[in-house]
Amino acid sequence: MPVLKNILERPTNMNDLEKHYNKFNEDKRLLRRHGQVEYMTAMKYIHKMLDERRSSFSSGLDNGLMSIIDIGAGTGRYAVKLAEEGYDVTAVEYVKYNLGILKKKGSNVKAYQGDARKLKRFEDNSFDVSLLFGPMYHLYNDEDKASALSEAVRVTKPGGYILVQYLMNEYSVLMYGFKEGHIKEALSDGRLDEDFKTHSKESDLYEYVRLEDIDRINAYVDNIRLVKRLSVDGATDYMRPVVNAMDEETFDLYVKYHMSICERAELLGASSHVMDILVKEGE
Numbered sequence: 001m002p003v004l005k006n007i008l009e010r011p012t013n014m015n016d017l018e019k020h021y022n023k024f025n026e027d028k029r030l031l032r033r034h035g036q037v038e039y040m041t042a043m044k045y046i047h048k049m050l051d052e053r054r055s056s057f058s059s060g061l062d063n064g065l066m067s068i069i070d071i072g073a074g075t076g077r078y079a080v081k082l083a084e085e086g087y088d089v090t091a092v093e094y095v096k097y098n099l100g101i102l103k104k105k106g107s108n109v110k111a112y113q114g115d116a117r118k119l120k121r122f123e124d125n126s127f128d129v130s131l132l133f134g135p136m137y138h139l140y141n142d143e144d145k146a147s148a149l150s151e152a153v154r155v156t157k158p159g160g161y162i163l164v165q166y167l168m169n170e171y172s173v174l175m176y177g178f179k180e181g182h183i184k185e186a187l188s189d190g191r192l193d194e195d196f197k198t199h200s201k202e203s204d205l206y207e208y209v210r211l212e213d214i215d216r217i218n219a220y221v222d223n224i225r226l227v228k229r230l231s232v233d234g235a236t237d238y239m240r241p242v243v244n245a246m247d248e249e250t251f252d253l254y255v256k257y258h259m260s261i262c263e264r265a266e267l268l269g270a271s272s273h274v275m276d277i278l279v280k281e282g283e
Helices: 015-023 026-031 033-055 077-084 096-104 142-155 169-179 183-188 211-219 236-244 248-261
Strands: 067-071 088-093 110-113 127-132 156-168 224-231 273-280
Touching: 033 077, 033 127, 033 156, 033 224, 033 236, 033 248, 033 273, 067 077, 067 142, 077 088, 088 096, 096 110, 127 142, 142 156, 142 211, 156 169, 169 183, 169 236, 211 224, 211 273, 236 248
Parallel strands: 067 088, 067 127, 088 110, 127 156
Antiparallel strands: 156 273, 224 273
């Protein structure tokens, strides 16, 4: 097991991230056609893991007894919907602007401002399912990513599930590099190396990984097992105008197609988002 340096207490400049999300409308993105594919896929697998967790109890559990923490909840697109379904939902969000929007939605979500790497507010083994989506997009080294994942695992009950999302390297190279015309610039200033691996800084706002990077982060964390890995949106972001222009029948077929292939291993690395589903092992 690799040993990580503890950097939880070091200061991190997140001002650029806050400025970005003060202007960025996450709800609007997930409500557009291309965002709906990501949202519907994530919700499908969240519900699957909740069902798996419920079935592990011989007497079963109703929704109100199932607890979820959404770490990096944004404006609450997932948290609010899950609370409306009757789950006991807690949300943690770093950006105060996003948190304010979430709280104004008037849901039963218990919402707090906080850092994914330092969930000291919450006790060990508190939640049946933990969602760790946004934070991995904005953490720029193994130590920070492993700290966030370790905290998510710590607050999850044994036998519970941790769902983690990442942004993928090849999506960045193809879209920002080649499609948007920044490939030469990125190679010359070090954001891409000679193997076309991205090396983001905090000022770049987003961090991109390859599958081997995800495996390396998982190896830092004890008591987890990979249950499933899937592409949350597949090729959707590459063809946004096409997807957004589809009629309802065609879009329904597209979603059906995507759902049928989203676990295929050969498609994972080129998608824009990948989700790991992990289970916390132990008694």
